[in-house]
Structures are given as structure tokens and as C-alpha cells.
Amino acid sequence: MNIMYLALIGALIALVFAAVTASGVMKKSEGSEKIKKIAGAIKKGANAYLKRQYKSVAIFFIIVTILLFIMVAFGFMSFFVPIAFFVGGVFSAMAGFIGMKIATAANSRTVNGATKSLNSALRVSFSSGAVMGMTVVGLGLLYLTIWYFILNAYYAGDSAQIASNMLMFGMGASCMALFARVGGGIFTKAADVGADLVGKVEAGIPEDDPRNPATIADNVGDNVGDVAGMGADLYESYVGSIISSGALAIAAGLGANGLALPMILAALGIVASVIGTFFVRTKENASQKSLLSALHKGVYIAAAIVAVVSFFVVTGMLGMENIGVYFAIISGLVAGIVIGYYTEYVTSDHFKPTQTLADSAVTGPATTIINGFALGMKSTAIPVIVVVASVLISYFASGGANGFDVGLYGVAISAVGMLSTLGITLATDAYGPVADNAGGLAEMSGQEEIVRERTDALDSLGNTTAATGKGFAIGSAALTALALIAAFADQVKLDVSNLSLLNPTLLMGIFIGAMLPFLFSALTMSAVGTAAQKIVVEVRRQFKHIKGIMTGEAEPDYESCVDICTKSALHLMLAPAILGFVSPIIVGVVLGASGVIGMLAGATASGFVLAVMMANSGGAWDNAKKYIEGGKHGGKGSEAHKAAVVGDTVGDPFKDTSGPSINILIKLMSMVAVVFASFIMSVSIL
């Protein structure tokens, strides 16, 4: 029997588990009519946005698919590539759509669960996250195994052909991810920033107040940005790490088993994740700490299972002589957990960094910004050192001293190791926005104090898991991008002198690459600014022209805000997306493959650092504000609080738009480079 049937079975287990969990969630009651009505508005807005997003993106996909077919006609790639590109985009979109569907169904059910107990609310929201996590890994692995079987039949089992084709099959997911992350990120933060600027600052009404016309848009944003966007991001890392390690397996001379290993590991990770989810439950009246440890428990159990079983998988498939590959897997798993932990340390108000940041709010917004910025910059050192250590361990453990290729396979496998438990890590992450939405619903539907306390506990925990998840997403993106760079270099077969750092086209590629994440972030941040400005104008208009909003007698026009966010997001996501797509091609045409490799390395390094900084500054500002709201430095309404709100508002696009989008940028550029490699090689000027 072909061992790859195990991968297919793994994918199906994930999807069946997701379906069963989803039907369990759907069976729960949505609660009161009021909750239903508000949840319905959020659902409608999210649906409408995603549909229009897919429509816009479809045009882009059709154009690129045609372009790829032209490339096929010129012999630059196999005819599978355009098909896989399109299908890959559809799969990624499906994963995002299902995740969003379940999240918008679970928010009301979480509130209703919270009327009963904390545990039942946690179960509903976490189950919804699990559906998302399992759908992402299930569809990702299904996509890859189906292609494996098709290519295996077409190329009569020639592993090298299968691997080099599959390497190009990640671009569809990357493109889709970029649109989902950037579009969703702009939507969610435009609504959030806009709602805060007028609601909190000008009108003096609390967050999630139903009188604020932008509040539904804000909640829609959580779903389209944090759920669908985050899912697409990690879907892409997942697929990218598997296909790049497959390609490097061939270069390393590990043949069919080396190619199959990452997919088998993924299947193992799925089973481990399913087991892990059963351990996520909590007692009533649990503290935030014990809630967090309930989530951690599931993740750690899944990781432990992978750590133990993969030993037998590796030695069984590659033999005892390649035991080093096992250590690469472990180093990836450990690196993911360490980065997640460290992110929590830096951004949680239980620890000193964020508390000190809150102290600096006493001297006003300027010192808050300076210190938050410094905090984020300082926090880049540990994640970089962890990734560096993990890469070097993976490389040398796998036998890199005997040749680049086998070592680089180790690096790629460490990314697969890190992502193997994605089913459950994504669950703990995608749970956050659901809890956030539930908090909003509880507020808007005027639930009892105890219900809001419960949803607040879940929401606050969600902030922590979101920060951890971001650390994980960035770490895995860096490793995946490195694996893709290695795969690209292997593919273009440059001689060593062209790969030399002293080759000026390569060195200048590093310069350009280091700049691109900055330019990209500038575009996404300006987009949030522009869109938020429109929301501000609209909310002010409604407050002025719709009589009775403030007294609660008239209902604001929520839909117009949703509509403005939708239009702005779809319009403004184009420029950054195109930048990511065309940069490797333009650099390739002008500077050649050496320039592209330099650019990818430069962008991965500077993008990783910038993304960590933005995520951590943003997270720390958010929690410093929450810390002050908890009563420190004068609490809500104090000057310190006002300064902290400025920090939080600056942090919004940092942590939820620009920062996480950089992950995708670096992976997308690598993917585009891989797909257009032959084209670049044949037309480059220098």
C-alpha cells in the first residue's frame, strides 16, 4: 500500500472531526431574540464582505491564471501549475469561508452558553476554533494529497517530477492569503479605529455600545480579519512548509520517502490535535490563569504526541541514519512554543514589560508611544535568536555539514514540525475573535452582569492567545520562507559564485528585500488610516442627522458602516497585494535570480523583525490600556487612560493589519519566485 494513503486518511479525519464539531456547535441554542438579531447582523455583514471579497479576488485569480497559461505556452512551467493555482485559491477561500461561518454562528451560542456556565461558553467558543483549525489543516492536506496522487499517476511515480511540480502549487494559497489578511485587516481595523475615534473619544460612549453605528462593522471585522485572515495565513504556511520540504527531499537524495515524510507528519499532527482538543475544558469559576492552562494543556498534549510518535515515523521512513531529521522536528516544535510563550510574556499585563509601559502613560501619549515602540523593538531579539538556534540545530542535526541540501531539508522539516499541531494551535487562536464577538453581543444585548463577566474572562484570554498565535504565525512564516528560499535556490541551480554575498546583485537584492516590508506596511497602515477616516465621517454624520441615536430611541444605520469598510478594504488591499506579487518578478527581470534570492533573504529577515515588533508593540499597548482600565494610574477616564487609548489606537493597525500581513508578504514573494523561476532565469538583464 502506498504510505500516502495515511496522509489522505489524516486529512479526512480532520474534515470529519471538523464537521462533527461544527454540528455540535450548531445544535446549541442561540439564545434570546435580541442576541439572534444582533448576531444576524454580524453574520450578514461578514457574509456580504466575504462574498464581495471573493468576487474581487476571483478577477485577480482569473487574470493570473491566464498569465500562467501563457507561461505554460512558452514552456516556463507545467500545465498543472495554472490549474493548481486556481484550485489552491479555491481551497484556501473555502477554509476561510467555513471558519468565518462557524465563528459567526458560535458567537451568539457562546453568549448563550455563558448564561449557563463559564465552561459551556468556553466549550462552544473553543469548538468553533477547533472547526477552523481542523478545516485549515484538513483542506490543506487534502489538497496536497490529491495532487500527489494525480502527479504520481501522471509521472508514473517519479518523485523528482512530483516534488518539483508540487513546489509550485502553493501560490494560489499565498495569493488568497494575502487578500484575506490584508483586506480583512483593513476592514477590521478601519472599523475599530473609526468606532473608537468617534465613539470613545468624541461621544464618550463605551466600546461595543449599540448606539455606535460602527459597532457591527467592528464585530464583522473580527470575523473577516482575525478569523478568515489568520486562517488563510497559517493555511499558507502549512502548505508552503510541506511542499518546500518535499522539494528539498529530492535535492537531499531522500527520494519518495523524504517527499512523503512531511505529509505523514502532518497527518500525525492532525490525529494528535484531535486528541488534544478533548483535554480543553475548565471548572466553573476558573481564573484566567486556569483557563489559559486549559488551552495550553491541549496544545502541549498534542505536541508531546507528535514528539514521541514522529521518532518512529522518521526512523521508520528514513532509517536510523537520518535520526537527525527527528531532532529538526523537535527543534521546530520547541521553537514555536518558546516564541509563543515569550510573546505572552512581552504583551501580557501580568508581566513587567507591559506594566512598565502602562506606567509611562502617566506622562502622556508621547512617552506611551516612544516606550511601546521601544518595547516592540527590544522584543525582537529573543524570537530572532530562537529561530536562528532552531535553524542551525535543524541544519546541522540533519547532516548539513555533509552538504547544504540535506541540511536545508532539515530546516524545512522543522517548519513542518512547528506547524504539525496547527489543528489545535489555530483552534486556541481562532477561539479569540469568537469570544471577542461574544463579549460585544453580551454588551449590545444587555446581558446580566455575570454573563458579561464570563464573556469578558474569555475575551481577555483571547487577547493572550491571539498574541501567542501571532508569535507562532510569524515564527512559522519565517521558517517556511527560509525553506522556500532554499527550494528556489535549488531550483534555479545558480553556481556558488552567483550565490555569493559579494555578488552585488545578490547584496543589492538584500537591500531591496529589507525595504519591501517597510513599504508594504506603509501601504497597509495608510489604508487603515484612509478607511478609518471615512468611518469617522460617516459616524459623525449619523450622530448628527439621525435623531434619537444617543437616547436609544432610533437605531443607527449599521449597514452603511459595514458597506464603507467593505468597499474601502477591497479597494485598498489591491496596492499592497500587487506589490507583493510583482516585486520578485521585477527584481528577477532586472537583477536576475541572484537578486531574487538576496531579496527574499532580506525581506524574510527584515520582515520577521518588523512583524514581531509591530505585533508586540500593538499587543502591549492594547494590554497596557486594559491594565489601566483595571484601575491602575487612575483607571478609566484618567489622563493616563487617554494616553493609553492613543497607544492602543496606534497599535491596532500594527498588530492586526500590517504586522500579520508581513508574514504573508514574505511567503507570497517566495512562492511567486518559485513559480516564475524559469521565466526569471530566461529574461533577466543582469
Added chain:
Amino acid sequence: MNIMYLALIGALIALVFAAVTASGVMKKSEGSEKIKKIAGAIKKGANAYLKRQYKSVAIFFIIVTILLFIMVAFGFMSFFVPIAFFVGGVFSAMAGFIGMKIATAANSRTVNGATKSLNSALRVSFSSGAVMGMTVVGLGLLYLTIWYFILNAYYAGDSAQIASNMLMFGMGASCMALFARVGGGIFTKAADVGADLVGKVEAGIPEDDPRNPATIADNVGDNVGDVAGMGADLYESYVGSIISSGALAIAAGLGANGLALPMILAALGIVASVIGTFFVRTKENASQKSLLSALHKGVYIAAAIVAVVSFFVVTGMLGMENIGVYFAIISGLVAGIVIGYYTEYVTSDHFKPTQTLADSAVTGPATTIINGFALGMKSTAIPVIVVVASVLISYFASGGANGFDVGLYGVAISAVGMLSTLGITLATDAYGPVADNAGGLAEMSGQEEIVRERTDALDSLGNTTAATGKGFAIGSAALTALALIAAFADQVKLDVSNLSLLNPTLLMGIFIGAMLPFLFSALTMSAVGTAAQKIVVEVRRQFKHIKGIMTGEAEPDYESCVDICTKSALHLMLAPAILGFVSPIIVGVVLGASGVIGMLAGATASGFVLAVMMANSGGAWDNAKKYIEGGKHGGKGSEAHKAAVVGDTVGDPFKDTSGPSINILIKLMSMVAVVFASFIMSVSIL
């Protein structure tokens, strides 16, 4: 006759010109007793700071010199290196000291000049800048030519020995520069931010108001940070670019003439700069635009002279077959001017970017920060593209297609070309703080309206030239660092596979390098925050306990603020300085020479981008505030103005501490790598 006598003559011309200009400045009258008294306080504070700084730094220098002698004992370097290190530090300190002396003498004379006419005020302040510029280039070139003659005698004219020794002679200047830039940067911004936070925001008194106890410290800071710091920065670039191109000349097989060329070019640039200074004068009632073009005129004339004469120098010294080297010089010259121009476009309130930023202040501090940040990030693209184009042109024009070495010599020479007119470009830059001080003096001594208008015109122009100067400093730092990286690679003689981007130690070096400027900036920014906090506490204390400050009946205790800034700066500059010094050694010991090369490339690329971003965001925030103060969006005291002040305060450490310090970081790390190359090669683990 040895052609190098021309270089010596050039150095002496610069120093004589500086001395003559200085005595011309000193002959002017200082004006009223009141001006003299305040200027005396500034002078005293600046002197006291520099003396204590030199004392602290001397300890560091003595320790490192001993360390280097130990290295000499183990055979890792020639015994010239420790001596040159120490002497280099002394020369750099001397340049900073003289520049600071003349600046603190010229501020009062500029005010007095302004009582007569705008032109005489411009002449005094610009002359003071010219003294600084000429001292920097004169001492730099003198230092190098003296060493040349010593080594020439010692090694009996063996160019290779001379060049490889001289390559290591830049570290003293680099270390001194780091302390001057970081220490001065912390001093100046701690005083500025602290003074603003209490004075402007809490007490509601204008900038430079004599009632503010931190105002003298603020003016001292301009001298020790912007004058001495900037001078040391460019002194280091100047020396670094010359010695690295000398070393690469040997590798490129261009022998003694290739080694001499950069120094002859420097001498040519000095003569051209002297000529240029005579063209800087303006009519009375000149607009800011015509003031600026008066300064530009001097720079352009100097550049044109270099552009024309260097053709004959290159062809005469290297023969017509190396005409490509001439184009490298031109590409460096042009790149410097273009980056300077673009910086002006981005940060001046005469153009759209900064005006749009000012518009966003209407919606509060959060949008001001987000948009200023986005502006800085977006503004990195053009400078990167200009540097990339300049490097590639220099490389290929010089014959890089025939071998790395000759191409890299071209890159190094382009840095020399960019810096050849430093005598005058630094003059236009160092003029700024003098004008700024003069504005403060005019305000504090209660001059007539017309005098203040004139000093304001000069000061406002100084902001533009400071921004341009920063662009130039960053551009030249990047080119110099690239040349040093190439020289390092040449020195350690790694084989191509070790230099490959796929070598994981090199690739991980890039990651670490990309992170270092962020960590370094975090340290310098926190340092400003910490020191500013102390000033805030002290100023509040004085307002509370010294009766009559606010009514003008009692004088505040200026010295205590100067003292706090001095202590804080000297204490807090240590950590970032040590980070810069030890990083290449630690990375070298752990990852080997490949790791160091990767680190240097990563740090140069990400540091360049980050430095441009910080300088431009900071400059734009500053000028957006000035734009609003000019009456836009409600002018002074409006909500928009308050938001803009927050932006300006955040921008202060960006543009005057962290951003410009990054220049030095990347050069210092390269210098340390060069000096410790043999040590690293013999002890590295991987």
C-alpha cells in the same frame, strides 16, 4: 615626488582654512551682556559635558587599547593597530571638540549679526559650520596621510602591507563616533523632550522660554548632539570609505595608485569645498527658498569641481582603461545629492507628504502617529533604490563583470566620491544647530521682533538642511559599510561556498544582523525616555519649590538640568555602545566569519531602512507641527497642534538619537569585524 604629498597638502589647506574662518568668526562681537551671559551658560554646559564624556570614553579606550595589545601579543594584528585605535579616537574627539567650540562661540555672534542683517547672520552661522566641516575633513585626511607616511617608511613602500594595516585604523574613530552620537543624542533629546513635556504641555510656556529650567540644557544638547555627534558620524564615514577603498585597491590589483586615489580625491574635494564656501551668501530680505539656494549653490559648485577634475585625476592615476572608476565617483556624488533632495521633499512642509501629515493631526494624536509612521516607512523606497542603482553602476562601470574585487573597489570609491565634498556639505548641516541656538538666544535675551524673525528664518532653514544632512549621512554610511564588508570578506579569504547565501551560518547572520538595529534603537530610545523622565521630575520640582520662576523674579537652576542630562547620557550610552562593539565578536566566535559577513550585510540593509524611516518620520512630524504653528488647522493651541506636538515629541528620539546612531552602529560593527578578523577566524565554533 610622492603623490601622497598632495593629500597632505589638502589636509593642511582644510585646517588652515578652518583656522582662518574661525578667527574671522571670533572677531565678531558677541553683542549685549544678556546674550553673552546666556551664551556663556550654554558654552559652559557644553564644555562640561564634553569633558566628562571624554573622561568616560577615555576609560573605554584604555581598556580596548590594552585588549588590542593582548591581541597583538597573540599575533592577531600588527602593533600599529592599538596605537592607531587610540590616536584615531583622539583625532575624532578633537574634531568634535573644535566643532563644538566654534558652534558655542558662533551662536551669540549670529544673534548679534541678526541685529544688523540677515546676510551677516547667515555668514556667521555658516562660517561656523564651515569650520566644523573643514576640521573634520582636515583632521581625517591628516590622520590618514601621517599613517601612510609612517607605514610607507616602515614597510618600505609595500602597498599591500600599508593598505591592510590602514584598513584597521578606522576603529578608533568609529568608537568615538558611537559615544559622541549616542551620548550626545541622549543628552539633546532628553533635554528637549523633558523641557517640552513640562514647559509646553503642563506649564503652557513657549519653547526656549528662560523660565524653563531645562532650556539651557536643551540648547547645550544642540551643540553636543547635533554638532559634535554629527561631525563624529561623518568623520567616521570619511575615514572608513577611504581606508576600505585603499584595501580593495590592492585586492583589485590597482597597487599604489589605487591606494592613493581615494586620498587624492579627498584632497581634491577639500579644495572644491573651500571654493564652494565663497558662494554662500544672500541678499537682505531673502526668502527661505533663496537662503536655501544660497547653501545649495556652494554644495553644487563644489560637486561640479570634483566631477570635472576627478576625471583627470582618475585617468592620470589609473590610466584611461580604468575610466569606469570615474563613473563610480560620479554615481556616488549624484546619489548623495538625490538622497538629500528626496529627504527634503519628504520632510519639508513645502511639499505634500508633510502637509498631508499635518492634515491628519486634525483627528488627533493617534492618526498623527500612524500616518507619520507610514510616511517614514514609505519614504525608504527611493533612498534604497538610489543606493542600489549607485552601487550597481559603480560596480559594473569599474569592471565588476571581470571579478568581484575590481567592482567592489568601484563601490568603495563611489562612497569616497559621495563624501569628497563633505567639507561643505557638513558646513550646511552644522550650520543648523548654530542657527537653532541663535533662535533660542534671541528668544531668551528678548531681542526685537526683526531679530527673531531673522533667526527664525535661519533656524527653519536649518531644519531642512539637517534633514538633508541626515539623508546624506545615512547614504554615505550605507556605502561605507558595504565597502567595509567587502574589505572584511577580502581579508578573511573565505571560499565561495562559505560566502554562499545558502550557508546557514551566513543566512542566520543576516537574521541577527537585521535584528540588531532594532535592538539598538530600542536601547537608545528607552535611554531618552528614562533621561527625559528625570528632567520632567526636576523641572516640576523647580517650578514647585523655587518661588518666582513663573513671574520672572527668580532664576531657575539651569545647571541642575544640564547635570542630570550629562549623567544620564554618560550612563545610558554604555549599553548600546557595548552592543555595537561586542556583537561582531560574539557572532564571530559562535557563527564564524560567514556569520559575521551575513550579520554585517543584514545590519547594513535593515539599519539603512530603519534609519531612513526614523529620520524621515521624525523630520516630517517636526515640520508638520511647524506647519500648523504657521496658522493651519487652527494654529498654535488648537487640538490639531496638540496632536502635532505629540508627533514631534515621538519624532525627537527618532530623528536625533536612534535614527542617526544606527549609521554608526553599522559602520562600527564592520570596523570591529575587520580588526578582529584574525581572532574570529582562529576561535570560531561553527
